[in-house]
Structures are given as structure tokens and as C-alpha cells.
Amino acid sequence: MSSIAAPASGRLPAHGARFKRPPTRTAYRWELRKLVSQKRTYLGLGLAVALPLIFVLVQVLHHHHDRGENIFESQITHSGLATPVLMLLFLSVFMLPLIASLVAGDVVAAEDGNGTLKTILTRSIDRGQVFAAKALAALTYAAIAVFLSATVATAAGVAAWGFNSVTTYSGTVVSASEGLLLVFAANGCYLIPLFAVVSLGVLLSTVTRNSTAAVVGAVGITILLFIIAQIPGIEGIRPYLLTEQYEAWHGLLRTPTDWAPIWHSLWVCALYAGPALAAAFLVFLRRDVAGG
């Protein structure tokens, strides 16, 4: 097969198909299909699945569970619902931002590097739509990673220690079903700062045109902010650091629900995500696609 030839019976497409811009959801759906087709997508999701399983396995093999500063640590063997809370606590600082950044940092830069950006930007879809689809796909991936991790942690925890009532941060005992709802609500709440991390990753991916630099950069920013938060004497700015918002979900695990940290997290994270996405959007619209 080395030839290009129209067979005798092969008709060429009729000229002049009328222009019809496809909806952004079409591009979004294809962004997800691209993610599903790439092996590296499963690296992050694999971590989101493996870490809770490893955690539960270690705890099952380990027989001393009556210590720990966090109220949920002392409940590990009493209720399987303590496991997803503890996993969110452990993974929220580094692992989940890393997993989210794996795709967010790659989503534009990889296409630029592979030359496929020019392929899709010469079709009937506008640059703004392509950008929106990519950003939405990165956000979707981050949400899937978080809820996948929560689901696996819950299933493994319940399988190991039962579906029992759990005591919240305020010392209130809630039923198992209410506890389950709170677990997933807490994970949903954690998406607020995580989406800000994703936005930073998308910005770096767009600006640097280098996947590795974008992934490392996004994680690096969160680590840097985490370190800054430890510096004594900056109490005034600490509430506005992105990493401080990672624990806003604690408010949901109190009775009555403490909404203040959640609302605070919402607007603080919007201050990170909004400008980052806006800048990435403008750069993407105006950039020269000279690669590939």
C-alpha cells in the first residue's frame, strides 16, 4: 500500500459543504475520549485507586489503632467511613493536586508538542471552544480522580470495618447513611481548591507549551504556597493562600455545618482560578501555532 489513488468507482466528496460550527460539548466529548485512550491518564487514576487500598491493607495488618490526633484516626476500626475522610486528609495536600496536574499541565502543551493543535485548529471550531473543551476536560478528570479515590476508600473501609455510624469533628455521632453523604460532600467541597490548581496547570500548559514544565510548575506552586504558609509572622495572608483552602471541607463535618470556611474557600479560590483561566484563554486565542 504505497499509493494514493481514487479507485475507478470512488467518488470525491462534493464541494462546498456549508459551514456549521459544532457545539463546544462535541469538542469536550472528544477531549474526554482522547483522555480515555491515553495510558498516562490511568497513571493518575491508578494512584487514586491504589493509595486507599494500600492504606486499608496496611491498617488491617497493623493492630494498634487507638492513637492519632485526628478524631477519624481513632475511629478507623469502628467505622469504614473514617477511611475516606482520612484519605482525603492525606491525599489533599500533595497527591490529588499532583494527579489533577498530570492532565491539566498536559492538556494543551502535549497537543502543541505533537503538532495536533494545528490539526484541530484548522477545522470548523473556534479556538475559544477548543480551549473551553480542554479546560472542562481537565476539571472533569480532577473530579473523577477525587470521587474515584473516595469511592474506593469508602468501599475498602466499609469492607474492612463495616458500614457504621461515625463521630464528626464536633463530637456528634451521625448515622452511617448521613456519614456517607458527608464523605462525598466533603470530597465535592475539596474540588473548589483543586479546580484552582487545575486552572493554574492549564495556564502553565498554555504558556510554557511544555507538559513536564506545566505539571511540575503547578505542583511546585502548591508546594511553595504550602511552605509559605508555615512561615511564622505571615498570619495575615495565610487565609488567602490556596493551600489553606484544602481543609475547608472540615466545616461540613461539624454539627451544625460550618459554612464560613467553605464560602471563604470559594472566593479565595476564584481569585486564583479566574485570572489563571482568563490569562490562559487569552494566550490560547492569540498564540502562534508554529509547532509540529
Added chain:
Amino acid sequence: MADDATPVRARGLVKRYKEVLAVDHVDLQVRRGDVYGFLGPNGAGKTTTLRMALGLISPTEGTVELFGRDPMRHGARALEGVAGFVEAPRFYPYLSGRKNLELLAALDGAGAAQRIDQVLEIVELAPRAHHRVGGYSHGMRQRLGIAAALLRAPRLLILDEPATGLDPAGMRDMRMLIRRLAGEGMTVLLSSHLLPEVQELCDRVAIVDSGRVVYEGALADLRRQGGAGYRLRTTDDARALAIAADAPGIEHAHNDHQGIAFQADEQAVAELSLALGRGGVGILALAPQLATLEDLFFRLTEKNGDGQQARTSAAGAPPDDEALVMSR
């Protein structure tokens, strides 16, 4: 879309990368039905010009319009009826050829998905359509690039070095396909550095060098401007050369191993043949020899002694009334 608009019109197109002037005030006009050759050595600015035409990069100065629409102002709508690729066509290696086309068809809309089987047949990739593109040869990717372009049922096809990397049979078939597309009324803008390909396919050309257009117009006009050459074989070449040297209108007559070569208009050639007869020299062969595109290309793209390049146009009136310079 304005149906009567010119397929490609570039005016004063400039692209500057810091100190590097990649494209220097390029004017182009591709007319409906043209198979338009965009010729130039590597690094001449061809691909940069095509990227600007497709809206992938923004011009530093000037404008380019496709069927009357500027990609910088009209976005994807400017590409209505336009398809093609610049440099090598690129696809998602982890998707099959068919999946790649499905993706692109989804981004095209307008019934493109219904044409997937048809275009796969045309480029003879149907049997390998379910294989991942990562395993495709370079030639197969070129063919997939053509298929992806045809999905849009374009009226203007922009192809950047489409035969690069193809084997001789693939190159021949690519030329056949382009000829067939042109025969069905499609306008083709073909960037190439393969002179035989352009000479065989194109009716109009632009030759660029160092970012500047050094010729734009009909290929036939270019060859005419290159000067009509003749080759003469006689029973006595030495005497014939002496007669030719004295004959009016005969220029650059010289004897090489294949006979006597000279330049002249038809009237001068007629008078020379009579003079040879009067001089007792028999003519064995007298044949016109038009300059090849290759000759002309090198004359236009190689700098003359002053470091200046030749610039001309099909109208025969070079910019600023400059004479056509074709000296090496």
C-alpha cells in the same frame, strides 16, 4: 461565503520573529480553479505564509483572505470550504486512523462524518483504518492527511509538501489525485520544492526566496520570460557558429558537445536558417528549447553579483520597472 471571492488573496504579508524576517511583504492571488504552485527553497517562508493563511499564526503586517474572509478576524468561519495541512499532517498516535477522522469530522460538522468511508477509500487506507496511527508509515500519514482534508469537501485545498516522504509510486499517485481534484473544479495551493511536481501540475506559481516573492504569475509566462532558446546541429558546426555570430538577432551562440545553442526570436531564427543555406551549411536539426522551471527557479532564487535577487511578475513589468534579472 461570498462565492465569487478570490480563494486566496494576501496583501503585504509580513511575519517577523524578533530579528528574523520570515515573510517579507508577500502578495499572492490564487484564482478560482488554479493549481497554484508555491515554490521556494527550504526556509524561504512558504510554510510560515501558509500558516498565516490558515490562521495558525498572526501576521506582523498585512492581511490574507480566504474567499474574502480573514482568519484573524473571522476565526474558523474563514476556513469555510478550505482544507489542507502545513508541514507533515499530525494525528493522535494512540487513536486509529478512523477514530482520528471521526474526531476531525465531529469538529467539522456539516455531514463530514458521512464522508469518512468515502475518503478512506480514496486514499486507500480503509484496510488499515482500524489500526493506531502510531503504527502508520510516513506515507500513510500523508494519505491520512489528504483524507482529513477531503472530509471537509473543500473548494480550496492547501497542501504543504504533500509528496514529501512518499515513494515514487506514492508521489505519482499523489500527483494523479491532485490533478483529479483540480479537474473537478477544486482550487489547489500546492507548496513544494519538487520542481517537476510543480511543472507537471501547476498553471500559476509564486516563487519565494528569503521571505520575498521573486515571481508570481503564469508558469507559461515565466518560461517565456526565461528566453526562447534553440539548439542547432549542422553538417559544419564551426562554419555555422561563424554565420550565427554575424547574423542579426542571434544571441549567446556557442558550441557545446550537443551542437550550437543560442537565443533568438522566431524571425531571427528564420533568417539564420536562410543564411546557413546560402553559406552551404546543411541543417540536421533545429529545435526550440524553453527554459525548464528548474533553470528559472535557480536564476530567480540565487543571488546575483550585488547580492540582489531577481524580482518580476507575470505582467512582464517587474516592480519598479526593474528589468528581469536572471543572471546567476
